[in-house]
Amino acid sequence: MFDEKGQKYLDCINNVAHVGHSHPYVIKAATKQMELLNTNSRFLHDNLVQYAQRLTATLPEKLSVCYFVNSGSEANDLALRLARQYHGHQDVITLENAYHGHVTSLIDISPYKFNQLGKDSKKEFVHVAPSPDIYRGKYREDHPDPSSAYAEEVKKIIEEAQKNGRKIAAFIAESMQSCGGQVIPPVGYFQKVAEYVRAAGGVFIADEVQVGFGRVGKHFWAFQLQGEDFVPDIVTMGKPIGNGHPMSCVVTTREIAESFGASGLEYFNTFGGNPVSCAIGLAVLEVIEKEDLQGNATRVGNYLLELLAEQKEKHPLVGDI
Template identity: 75%
Template sequence: MTAEMFPKEKTIDLRKKHIGPSCKVFFSHDPIKIVRAKGQYMYDENGVRYLDCINNVAHVGHSHPMVVKAGAEQMELLNTNSRFLHDNLVQYAQRLQATLPEKLSVCYFVNSGSEANDLALRLAWEYTGHKDVITLDNAYHGHVSSLINISPYKFHQLANAEQSKSVHVALSPDLYRGNYRQDHPDPATAYADDVNNLIQKAHEKGHKVQNKNADKLQQCVCARVLPYQCTVPLPHRHVHQAGGLFIADEVQVGFGRVGTHFWAFQLQGEDFVPDIVTMGKPIGNGHPMSCVVTTREVAEAFKNSGMEYFNTFGGNPVSCAIGLAVLDVIEKEDLQGNALRVGGYLMRLLEQQKEKHPLVGDIRGRGLFVGAELVRDRVKLTPATAEAQDIIYKLKEQHILLSADGPHRNVLKFKPPMCFSEEDADMVFVSCCLESSKNHILLSLVHYSKCL
């Protein structure tokens, strides 16, 4: 099989010519060409193997044979839209439902996390009759225009960003760098009060301008691995009391990645049930698919608007076959258990690094969804942005793929395929030590979500 069609320089030239310049590559100074991948490893055009610490989309491992087989066999048989009955669709919905609280029983299949979050907004708008949204600072919920509006991570990038009047940005419950930190006596209540204040302010404003839209609020929260002290149920109560709905965005963190639970919102306890859950990225191991799950009440309200919902590709038999195979592999290979074990091991290695190196300011995360925030000064918390970039490029030379994120781009992100092993984690740290001995900078490898 031909590994590549063009020499790398030609690929780069054609990309410059024909692909939108807003679409960035990893390692822009010297991008990587990947021609094949298996499990947690990717291979470039020269056969060089890279350890992949960043591709959470390749959830059960790149090109997993069970997933490939399921997709290929179904493609050969039938791929059509959901206006025809098909067992894959209902079987997959049933399987997904079994992982969720009973109340969350109605599915809509779409093609991307962005489509899922946009539909979640439409469901909530229709159910509540109101347009206001509370979102968290630094959150990212997708690239379609409605989601740019509720993604401070994105709209802060714009020179002349204009925040929509119906979008209310709540404080990010960040105990390391946020408004209320570890030393606060009760940060959970403090952050929840912020949400409540936003609701009150919107109400007041609503009364002033007679804008009924602002009477009630919906909360759209990126389902983050929240610090223990900042639990979600409190703001959830505030939102419900105001007549709003709670949307849990599991696009990044669902499907067992957090280790102890299948869904990240379940970290908040059994009593906490969001009104809408959105899924994406890992759901199809790279195949374009996603899902919105909600309650019967919300689904019926949406139906009663009188508008049909049709998604050309959503819920097609191939996507569902692939989704089913992903669930099978997670179970069969106990990948949730692996995330718990290897994630724990990784955290311990990182804690050791933190003890040794002042550059590592904070380590946080759950399962195989972990971040390490780098700072130049542990008191002032000066972001070590350049250092984070430097580390990432140096690791690339060691054939380890990592990236940095967060508002200051100083948080090393670690969200590998779920088959990542303790040996892989060791390999990262061996490479790090090599680097640090040469460069006198600390390497501490971890990932953090955009909104943490």
């Protein structure tokens, strides 16, 4: 990045240029497909199938059905539709400070946004759980079991909602809260929440729009930080998926997809999964693998953490990194 005087800066902020600005391999794939054919997704094309296969290969086996859309907001909106169709429930549990997108359905479940509209802005079908923040939150690092304590808060919300005759359709959370303050949930929290939500007839939606595609280094998806025994019911993704190209995806189980298809309301998206978008998505996945960007995230991340830890020793103002 350059300022108006030509001063050069390292770009540490861009949340969409996942494999670097204007990566030549991605541009080549996009140009080649654009020159050949681009059409809407009513027409079958190999790119869509190949990309779905490559993408689902990075996920747990039961997450096997892809819906391609055009933005993270569109992905999360579709995830809500899938969840609500599954058992016919309507209510959604979200986290404090959460942000899931700019369309009306998502503003309704984003305290980061609707709290700005005043104290009466929360809809009746929305329930807000405490953010599982073990640094600043209700239960902290000195608590003997913060993951269970935060999950119990969700359980209480479910029980209260049921007393009032309401039914939970979904719990939605970013796998690591971004707008909520870069909050990493304690291990075990998602497993326990999923257990309570599923028992109530709801599904667990993991929002990977900002944190997916190897950004956490150790794993390809941030929800995998919770352990191998945790698998969401629906995963949404966006931003880094196309290196800035407008595309996104919802991945779910066959069971949920079939219940959605049985609704009689046919789902169609004109541009979602078009040949050019899928060519770009494939190219991004290939670059991540060929250039070992997941390993790079680990190496550079650890180096940064080490240097910041040194600053923590020097400055009492720094509480946590």
